Amino acid sequence: MAEDRWISESLFDDAGLRTSYRATRILHESKTEHQHLLLFESPHFGKVLMLDGATQVTSADEFIYHEMMSHVPILAHGRAQNILIVGGGDCGIAEEVLKHDTVQRLTLVEIDASVVAFAKDYFPEFTRPVLSDPRFELVIGDGLSFVEQTERRFDVVIVDSTDPHGPGEVLFSEAFYRGVRKCLNPGGIMVTQSGVPFLQPRVVQNSVKAFRTLFVDGGCYVAAIPTYTGGHLAMGWATDDIALRNVSVEELTQRYERAERFPTRYWTPQVHRAAFALPRYIDELIAQP
Structure with a gap:
């Protein structure tokens, strides 16, 4: 039997930190038009997807990210019908969004068609219910161009980006956030993947600074x-x-009950509310000019 391969995440090299996974089997590895894609099996984390050396999703804990990126804005809004996801070609967030019967239309804009095709083969638990749902629309294209050019308006925009390098870099720009603001309905919400504040302080700091120049309320949970x-x-x-x-x-409990209390493993009304109570170091970080 071949020796297990240890695979290191290189995202935090600048901080002098690497974490490694023991890969018992490589399921897929390729270089797409936009990024290096690697999927392997890990004893504890199950399927692990990396793009350009950064962990994107694991089958063991994907529910935390996907639930919190989806249910927090939708249930905070309370009447969201039209949703836009930028990125997220694995369809993990889309699968959570479509659990809400009040959602009438979900549009997903993904720059890399290879990611969607890959997810069909390796993450059917996400793609199968999404791609068969008549409310779902897939657009292969650039997220910045889409939000700048579309005439449609959305109640919630979810930005499921990679980290701010490669094809995901533009999704952290003020130009992109300005485009999102233009295509939000009054009272709409944008949520984004804004990095790990302890290791990527400038990512969340710069994002929140841009939010506060464009929106009445900008911050993070x-x-x-x-x-x-x-x-x-x-x-x-x-x-x-x-x-x-x-x-x-x-109120969140009532909205969840009206949504027929679909099962969750991380999100609860109490966790939702508490997520906005920031540790002091993060609060102070985003308070800086």
Whole structure:
């Protein structure tokens, strides 16, 4: 039997940190038009997907990221019908979004068609329910161009980007956030993947600074995701309705019950509300000019 391969994540090389996974089997490895894609099996984390040396999703803990990126904005909004996802070609977030019967249309814009094709083969638990849902629309294209050019308007925009390098870099730009603002309905919400504040302080700091120049309320909420090394992951939050970050546990519970209480493994009304209570070091980080 071949020796197991150890695979290191290189995302935090600048911080002098690498984490390694023991790969018992390489399921797929290729160089697409936009990025290097690697999928392997890990004894504890199950299927692990890396893009350009950065962990994107594992089958063991994907539910945390996908639930918090989806259910927080949709249930905070309370009446979201039209949703846009930029990135997220694995369809993990789309699968969570479509659990909400109130969603009438979900559009996913993914720059790399290879990611979607790959997910069909290796993450059918995400793609099968999404691609068969008549509410779902897939657009292969550039996210910045889409938000700048579309005439459509959305209640929630979810930015499921890679880290700010390669094809994902533009999704952290003020030009992109300005485009998102243009295509949001009044009272709409944008959420973003904004990095690990302990190891990527400038990512969340720069994102929130841009939000606050464009929206009435800009900030972040957090979740603890084991494979995103370094503590909490920040999820950027931007809206012109400041009340939406303060929806009560009682109201969130009622909205969840109206949504027929689909099963969750991380999100609860209490966790939702608490996610906006930031550790002091993150609060101070995003308060800096």
